[in-house]
Amino acid sequence: MIARACWLGLMVPLALACAAAPRVDRLFTGGTVHAAGGARRLEIAVREGRIVALVEPSAASPWRRSAAEVVDLAGAHVFPGFTEGHGHYAGFGAALEQVDLVGTASLDEVIARVREAAREVAAGEWLRGRGWDQNDWPEKEFPARDMLTAAFPDHPVALRRVDGHAILVNARALALAGISASTPDPPGGRILRDAGGRPTGVLVDAAADRINAVIERPTPEAIERRFLLAGRRLAALGYTSIHDAGTSRTELEVLRRMQRQGNLPVRVYVMLDGSDDELLAAELAAGRSLSADGMLAVRAVKLLADGALGSRGALLTDPYSDEPGSRGLAVTDEERLAEVVQRAGGAGFQPCTHAIGDAAVKTILDVYACALAPDSGLRPRIEHAQIVRPEDVERFARLSVIAAVQPTHCTSDMPWAPTRLGPERTPWAYRWRSLAAAGVRLCLGSDVPVEDPDPRLGVWAAVTRRTPAGTPAGGWNAAEALTAAEAIAGFTSGAAFAAFEEGWRGTIAPAFAADLTVVDRDLTAVAPEEILTARILRTVIAGRDAFVAGGTT
Numbered sequence: 262m263i264a265r266a267c268w269l270g271l272m273v274p275l276a277l278a279c280a281a282a283p284r285v286d287r288l289f290t291g292g293t294v295h296a297a298g299g300a301r302r303l304e305i306a307v308r309e310g311r312i313v314a315l316v317e318p319s320a321a322s323p324w325r326r327s328a329a330e331v332v333d334l335a336g337a338h339v340f341p342g343f344t345e346g347h348g349h350y351a352g353f354g355a356a357l358e359q360v361d362l363v364g365t366a367s368l369d370e371v372i373a374r375v376r377e378a379a380r381e382v383a384a385g386e387w388l389r390g391r392g393w394d395q396n397d398w399p400e401k402e403f404p405a406r407d408m409l410t411a412a413f414p415d416h417p418v419a420l421r422r423v424d425g426h427a428i429l430v431n432a433r434a435l436a437l438a439g440i441s442a443s444t445p446d447p448p449g450g451r452i453l454r455d456a457g458g459r460p461t462g463v464l465v466d467a468a469a470d471r472i473n474a475v476i477e478r479p480t481p482e483a484i485e486r487r488f489l490l491a492g493r494r495l496a497a498l499g500y501t502s503i504h505d506a507g508t509s510r511t512e513l514e515v516l517r518r519m520q521r522q523g524n525l526p527v528r529v530y531v532m533l534d535g536s537d538d539e540l541l542a543a544e545l546a547a548g549r550s551l552s553a554d555g556m557l558a559v560r561a562v563k564l565l566a567d568g569a570l571g572s573r574g575a576l577l578t579d580p581y582s583d584e585p586g587s588r589g590l591a592v593t594d595e596e597r598l599a600e601v602v603q604r605a606g607g608a609g610f611q612p613c614t615h616a617i618g619d620a621a622v623k624t625i626l627d628v629y630a631c632a633l634a635p636d637s638g639l640r641p642r643i644e645h646a647q648i649v650r651p652e653d654v655e656r657f658a659r660l661s662v663i664a665a666v667q668p669t670h671c672t673s674d675m676p677w678a679p680t681r682l683g684p685e686r687t688p689w690a691y692r693w694r695s696l697a698a699a700g701v702r703l704c705l706g707s708d709v710p711v712e713d714p715d716p717r718l719g720v721w722a723a724v725t726r727r728t729p730a731g732t733p734a735g736g737w738n739a740a741e742a743l744t745a746a747e748a749i750a751g752f753t754s755g756a757a758f759a760a761f762e763e764g765w766r767g768t769i770a771p772a773f774a775a776d777l778t779v780v781d782r783d784l785t786a787v788a789p790e791e792i793l794t795a796r797i798l799r800t801v802i803a804g805r806d807a808f809v810a811g812g813t814t
């Protein structure tokens with residue numbers, strides 16, 4: 262193409278122009294590019310997965326001629342590819358596979374919804390759903406199993422009631438779980454039976470445990486399917502990468518195989534499950550790694566210091582304000598945390614520790630201070646960092662610890678968090694502005710599937726500290742909000758730094774990976790209300806479309 266243009270042109274200036282515009286795979290034109298140094302009209306030239314040049318529109322003609330494909334972005338805004346800075350990749354896939362049965366008005370409707378999903382699921386694999394409520398059905402009674410068994414002869418089916426306290430299964434599921442007419446009711450559970458004593462397929466409370474035990478061991482094929490499903494969904498939301506907060510052994514094997522086969526839908530930054538000693542021993546000995554295509558990085562270890570605030574599992578220094586007898590749970594004791602942090606650090610792996618309560622945050626800061634050299638360069642992370650004492654904000658910064666925070670946790674928790682914490686500690690909660698002002702680097706995410714991973718919700722929550730419905734007016738402890746630009750940075754450059762990627766992705770710049778999130782408006786400049794209605798138009802990973810709105814990619 263270039264050669265022919267030059268040949269036909271036979272003119273020196275054109276030849277020079279050709280020389281200045283090497284052949285590129287794609288040229289993205291007509292977009293406002295949020296590059297380092299500000300947003301402006303630029304064309305992005307991409308070759309072999311990387312940005313080779315950012316071109317002024319006035320100088321773009323030769324690039325357009327040399328590009329194998331010219332993509333017109335028609336005035337859209339181009340951000341560095343978003344990163345889900347803390348999510349559960351396989352868990353998200355598993356959640357997506359569950360059929361949503363909320364609001365079904367009859368068992369027929371339940372079956373219709375499950376049948377729709379069954380088309381995507383191989384025979385023999387579980388069909389799972391959640392949310393039915395027989396009180397919404399005309400007969401208002403627990404269903405008999407025969408309809409479900411007749412409708413799904415090839416798949417085991419498990420459908421959880423809206424409250425989670427009963428599960429509806431078909432004959433195949435009962436057989437896999439070894440439940441028959443002769444199975445007695447377990448303590449704390451009930452197997453509903455017909456007049457002849459046969460299980461109907463409704464299992465109440467502890468009777469569902471045997472089903473859960475069979476379901477919770479997904480095959481590598483099921484895990485791969487979930488990664489594909491979740492990866493495609495993440496790409497459709499604008500994400501180019503996910504930090505996987507606690508990758509299991511089998512999941513890592515599947516991720517590696519998918520990477521080798523070129524099948525990973527998004528980049529994955531693995532945090533190894535730090536509770537699995539065998540996994541740690543093997544991976545720490547093998548050393549950290551980044552695949553040649555940059556799709557899979559293994560160099561971090563996930564630990565848990567405490568539980569969650571909602572269930573009063575977050576570890577607090579002083580008792581819960583609404584439960585004076587409880588301070589929460591130390592999920593992993595300090596010695597074990599120190600031991601794993603030391604082992605990980607010794608092998609050059611980054612420690613990433615879930616710590617929500619102020620006591621857990623303090624403990625893990627102590628551990629990092631003791632177990633890691635100040636100049637270790639390991640960029641230790643605290644995941645969630647939801648309640649941080651004033652003196653620990655400073656320590657966070659001094660120890661160069663990264664705060665991996667999820668803005669939607671704040672907006673989900675704010676209705677009841679003050680009751681848990683009381684007036685003195687409430688200002689310490691979700692204190693992103695305090696952390697940023699102290700010099701702490703932020704990495705933003707959603708904790709999918711705990712929260713909806715839609716980055717628009719994350720940016721909205723970070724900027725407004727209000728629910729999507731707009732409450733409370735003025736925002737909850739709004740002094741701790743971030744600006745939209747800071748929030749976007751948390752999902753892009755901040756997340757890249759938290760994964761040691763800031764030298765090759767997270768910013769739109771020459772030589773960087775061509776990871777782009779194309780949005781119909783300027784998320785950093787519009788009124789906050791317009792963030793929620795923004796449209797993700799295109800997601801580009803390593804130069805290729807991972808998602809195009811209205812397209813088939």
Ligand SMILES: [Zn+2]
Pocket residue numbers: 347348349506708
């Ligand atoms: Zn998590």
